[in-house]
Amino acid sequence: MEADLYDEFGNYIGPELDSDDDEDDLDAEDRDIDERDEDEDDDPGDEDENVPGMEVVLHEDKKYYPTAEEVYGPEVETIVQEEDTQPLTEPIIKPVKHKQFTLMEQELPATVYDMEFLADLMDGTELIRNVTLCGHLHHGKTCFVDCLIEQTHPEIRKRDDVDLRYTDILFTEQERGVGIKSTPVTMVLPDSREKSYLFNIMDTPGFVY
Structure with missing residues (x-):
């Protein structure tokens, strides 16, 4: 029969x-009916005018965030602080620290x-300390050395x-009031236990030369 x-x-x-065209025509008619039904459902006359989000x-x-009372409740006390009124390094609630120390007069x-x-101290290398004073111009490097000189040599005073x-030591340095070359000075300075050390202190200028 198939032959x-x-x-x-x-x-x-x-x-x-x-043919498949007839099926496509039926599907198109069904879609048209569904669209007409949706258009009838979307009739603006049937909508509620009090829908939230549509008002001006x-x-x-405008309210972007809820208030603290709405989040935590009215019975919770809240503290509102302006931005940058307190540094980040300082905590809002500081911990209580009980300092335990004894005061000794020496x-x-x-x-x-x-x-x-x-x-004699130059013979012991373990007692020698080399220190360099570095800093910007007029930051007190030479004045610090002067304080050490006056402390160790009472006969030298301003x-x-x-x-x-x-x-x-240069005439131009004294005239201008600023150090031009690095100058070393050696002195003996004791610690709190009266142990003496030999300090080689280098006073440097506060600029590149």
Whole structure:
């Protein structure tokens, strides 16, 4: 029977079959009916006018975040603080720390020494400390050295309220009031236990030269 439906070349010669176009037409009609139903449901006359989110709200009346009372309740006390009024390094609630220490009064060790004692300390390398004073211009490097000189050599004092500037040995340095070259100075300084150390202090200028 199937041989009567096809010719010798395999072409179909039987009765006409239902085409897919008819099914597409039916599907298109069903879609049109569904769209008409949706349009009827979306009729603006049937909508409620009190739908939230559709009303006009002014910018100053907008509310972006809930208040602290709405989040935590009215019975919770809240503290509102402006931005950058307190540094991040300082906590809002500081921890309670009980400091335990004892106060001891101790006399400062003597800082005056003899040149022979200084020369003897040069033999012990474990007692020698090399220190360099670095900093910007006019930050007090030379004045710090002057304070050490006055502390260890009472006979050297500034006169007529003029800065000592002990390490400014050049005439141009004294005239300009600024260090130009690095100047070393050696002195003996004790610690709190009256143990003396030999300090080689280098006073440097506060600029590149």
